[in-house]
Amino acid sequence: MAALQNLSMAVGAAVSALGTLMFMAWSRYFPRQRRRRRRHQLEYMIRQPEENYLDRQILVLGLDEAGKSSVIHTMSTNTIKSSSAPTHGFNSATIRSPGLRIELLEVGGSFNLRTYWLQYLKNAHIxxxxxxxxxxxxxxxARHELHRLLEAAPQLPIMVLANKQDRDTALSISDIHTGLSLHNTASQRAVTVLGTSARSDGGEHSTPLQTVLSLLQEKLHSVKRLTQSAIMHNHTDLLQTSLETMR
Ligand SMILES: Nc1nc2c(ncn2[C@@H]2O[C@H](COP(=O)(O)OP(=O)(O)OP(=O)(O)O)[C@@H](O)[C@H]2O)c(=O)[nH]1
Ligand SMILES: [Mg+2]
Structure with missing residues (x-):
């Protein structure tokens, strides 16, 4: 009888120890699961706005001294830079606006750097x-270089900025249009020429750079990027079939 009593006490103690262990394991595991789920939700909420952005690139090209760096500076900071050093390589700035993250990328305009311009077309949207x-x-x-770009990527939108309109010796927008032979472009799209100044408001023939930026932003919501195979020289026949959408 005593042996039976001892056995039932031992079984009772074992069951209670097992129950305690199971409870401890359960209470440790579930809060951790909940914490993990909450962390994932938080990460998702933090990542969400990024995922809603479209990444767009504006490739800023032109001869050395044209004013590319100055234009990028004024567009991205809304301030005027009184002087600018030549770009030995490339230079960039990022602008965020509703739904867009825009990279303004300049490749320097000196003779040596111009040979690399075409390599940058594949990531550009404008x-x-x-x-x-x-x-x-x-x-x-400048006309020669511009037409080289027009031929290499006939589908890519191009906007020309007739910069330094604040200077007395500046040619008019229509002289620039003619000097660049833009009426002769075989390309299907019209090339917009806007007068600008990165030094001041540029007077009555100028479009403020913030207005230019707004026009570009509007365009960037809808443009597509060319694939590598679409960036070619003298093989325009394949271009029609090589467009890809960004997303
Ligand atoms: N008056 C006037 N000067 C300008 C304007 N834009 C640029 N400049 C000046 O022109 C010079 C060249 O400007 P940058 O912006 O460095 O030219 P860039 O096209 O970047 O030249 P690289 O980097 O060498 O290819 C600098 O002294 C600028 O201050 C403008 O709208 N008006
Ligand atoms: Mg520069």
Whole structure:
């Protein structure tokens, strides 16, 4: 009888120890699961706005001294820079606006760097081609470089900025348009030419750079990017079939 009593006490103690262990395991495991779930929800909420952005790139090209860095500075900071050093390589700034994260990327305009321009077309959504309106002597060279881009990527929108309109010696927008032979472009899309100044408001023939930025933002909501195979020289026949959507 005593042996039976001892056995039932031992079984009772074992059951209670097991119950305690199971309770401890349960209470440790579930709060951790809940914490993990809450952390995932939080991470998702933090990531959400990023996922709603469209990443867009504006490729800013043009001859050396045209004013590319100055234009990028004014657009991205809404301030005027009194001087600017030549870009040895590239230079960039990021602008955020509702639904867009825009990278303004300049590749320097010196002779050596111009040979690399075409390599940057594949990531661009729009080209902004900056021309020094006071540099009449090099307007034919600017035309040559611009038409090289137009031929390499006929589908890519291009906006030309006739910059330095604040200067007395600046050519008019219509002179720049003619000097760049834009009426001769075989490309299907019209190339917009806007007068600008990165130094001041540029007077009555200028479009403020913040207005230019708004126009670009509008365009960037709808543009597509070209695939690598669409960036070619003299093989425009394949271009029609090589467009891909961004998302
Ligand atoms: N008056 C005037 N000067 C300008 C304007 N934009 C740029 N500049 C000046 O022109 C010079 C060249 O400007 P940058 O912005 O460095 O030219 P860039 O096209 O970036 O030149 P690279 O980097 O060498 O290819 C600098 O001294 C600028 O201050 C403008 O709208 N008006
Ligand atoms: Mg520069």
């Amino acid at each position: 080209i902004v081609f900056v021309v020094d309106s006071t540099d009449e002597r090099r307007l034919p060279l």
